Amino acid sequence: xxxxxxxxLFPKGEKLPEQWFTGNxxxxxxxxxxxxxxxxxxxxxxxxxxxxxxxxxPKGQVLIVTEGEGLYQEKGKPAQTIKKADIIxxxxxTAHWHGATNRSGMTHIAISHYLGDTQVTWLNAVSNxxxxxxxx
Amino acid sequence: xxxxxxxxLFPKGEKLPEQWFTGNxxxxxxxxxxxxxxxxxxxxxxxxxxxxxxxxxPKGQVLIVTEGEGLYQEKGKPAQTIKKADIIxxxxxTAHWHGATNRSGMTHIAISHYLGDTQVTWLNAVSNxxxxxxxx
Numbered sequence: 001x002x003x004x005x006x007x008x009l010f011p012k013g014e015k016l017p018e019q020w021f022t023g024n025x026x027x028x029x030x031x032x033x034x035x036x037x038x039x040x041x042x043x044x045x046x047x048x049x050x051x052x053x054x055x056x057x058p059k060g061q062v063l064i065v066t067e068g069e070g071l072y073q074e075k076g077k078p079a080q081t082i083k084k085a086d087i088i089x090x091x092x093x094t095a096h097w098h099g100a101t102n103r104s105g106m107t108h109i110a111i112s113h114y115l116g117d118t119q120v121t122w123l124n125a126v127s128n129x130x131x132x133x134x135x136x
Numbered sequence: 137x138x139x140x141x142x143x144x145l146f147p148k149g150e151k152l153p154e155q156w157f158t159g160n161x162x163x164x165x166x167x168x169x170x171x172x173x174x175x176x177x178x179x180x181x182x183x184x185x186x187x188x189x190x191x192x193x194p195k196g197q198v199l200i201v202t203e204g205e206g207l208y209q210e211k212g213k214p215a216q217t218i219k220k221a222d223i224i225x226x227x228x229x230t231a232h233w234h235g236a237t238n239r240s241g242m243t244h245i246a247i248s249h250y251l252g253d254t255q256v257t258w259l260n261a262v263s264n265x266x267x268x269x270x271x272x
Contacts, residue, residue, distance in 0.1 A: 009145075009202060010221055030223050036196035036249060037225070060172035064245070066145060066202075085146050087166050089173070109200070111247070113172060 008107070009066050010043040020122050022131075023050030025099070030109070038114050045107040046070060051099025051131060054123035056092075058115035063088040063098065063108040070106025071134050072098045079134030082106070097126045102135045144243070145202050146179040156258050158267075159186030161235070166245070174250050181243040182206060187235025187267060190259035192228075194251035199224040199234065199244040206242025207270050208234045215270035218242070233262045238271045 013028030024047040031041035043066070054075070063072070065086045072088055073079035075095035082088060082098070088108075090096060092115075100106045112119045126134075149164030160183040167177040179202070190211070199208070201222045208224055209215035211231035218224060218234070224244075226232060228251075236242045248255045262270075 007143075030200070031198060031225060034225070036228060037198060037247075041198070041200075041223070062167060062173060062177070064166070064177075087177070089167060089170070092172060109245075111173075 010107075012045050013043065016044070020053050020055070021050065022053070022125055023047060023100075025050045025052070033114060039111050040119070041109060041111050043107060044110050045105065046098075046100035047105050048100050049102055049131070050105075051126050052097045053125045054095050054097050056095050056121045056123070057090060057113065058092055058118050058121070059113035060092045061090045061113065061119075062111040063090065064111075065106065065108045067105070067107035068100070069104040070098060070100045070108075072096065073134055082108075095123060099126070102131070146243075148181050149179065152180070156189050156191070157186065158189070158261055159183060159236075161186045161188070169250060176248050176255070178246050178248070179243060180246050181241065182234075182236035183241050184236050185238055185267070186241075187262050188233045189261045190231050190233050192231055192257045192259070193226060193249065194228055194254050194257070195249035196228045197226045197249065197255075198247040199226065200247075201242065201244045203241070203243035204236070205240040206234065206236045206244075208232065209270055218244075231259060235262075238267070 010028045012026045016025040026045045028043040069083040071079045072082045146164045148162045152161040152163050162181045164179040205219040207215045208218045
C-alpha cells in the first residue's frame with residue numbers, strides 16, 4: 001500500500017519564507033519565464049494552518065488545486081473553500097490570500113503572470129483572527 | 137479500495153474529434169481565454185494508442201503530465217517518453233505530436249497560447265508506422 005506522500009503529483013520542494021508566508025508552505029518550481037511564457041509555474045504546498053500573506057498580482061494568477069482542501073479569500077468578501085480540481089482565476093490588483101484550512105493541507109499549481117518584472121506585491125500577514133474567521 | 141478512475145484529478149471530458157486525433161482522446165476544459173490569460177487551459181486524456189496529429193503552435197504550449205506515461209516527438213527527433221509530473225515546454229512553430237504509448241494511457245494539462253486568434257495549426261496524422269517506431 002502506497003503512503004499518501006508517494007501519491008503526490010510533484011515533490012514538496014523548498015520551504016517558503018516567513019517574510020511572506022505564515023506556517024509551513026513549500027514551493028516546487030515547475031517552469032521558468034521565457035519568451036513564450038510570460039509567467040512562472042510552480043507547485044505550492046500548504047500544511048494545515050499555513051497561508052500566504054495578503055497580496056496582489058499586477059496581472060493576475062491562476063491556481064489549479066491538485067491536492068487537499070484549502071481557503072481563498074479576496075479582501076472584503078467571505079473566504080471560499082477550494083479543493084482538488086478547482087481552478088481559481090485571481091484578478092489583477094485584488095488583495096487576497098490563499099492557503100490550507102486549520103484541519104487540512106492543500107497543494108495548488110500556480111501560474112503567476114508578470115507585468116514588467118513584477119508578479120506579486122506583498123501586504124500584511126493574515127492574522128489568526130482573520131484565519132479563524134475564514135475557517136468558520 | 138478506490139478504482140483508478142476515482143483518483144483522476146479531473147473528469148475525462150468530451151471526446152476529441154477524429155479530424156485531429158487518432159484513437160480515443162478527451163478534453164476537459166479548465167480555463168477560457170481572458171484579458172490576463174492569453175491562453176486556454178485544459179486536461180487532455182489519451183487512452184492507449186491515442187495521439188494528436190502532427191501540429192504546430194504559433195506561440196508554443198506547456199504540458200504538465202498529471203497521470204500515466206506517454207510520448208512526445210518533435211519532427212526529425214526521436215520520440216521521448218513523458219510521464220506523470222513531467223513538464224514539456226513546446227516551442228513555437230515546431231511540428232510535433234503527443235499522446236499515449238501503445239501500452240499506457242496518459243493525461244496532461246495543456247496551457248495553449250494564442251498568437252492573434254490561432255492556437256494550433258494541424259498537419260498530417262501520425263501514421264501507425266511512425267507511432268510503432270516511437271514505441272520501440
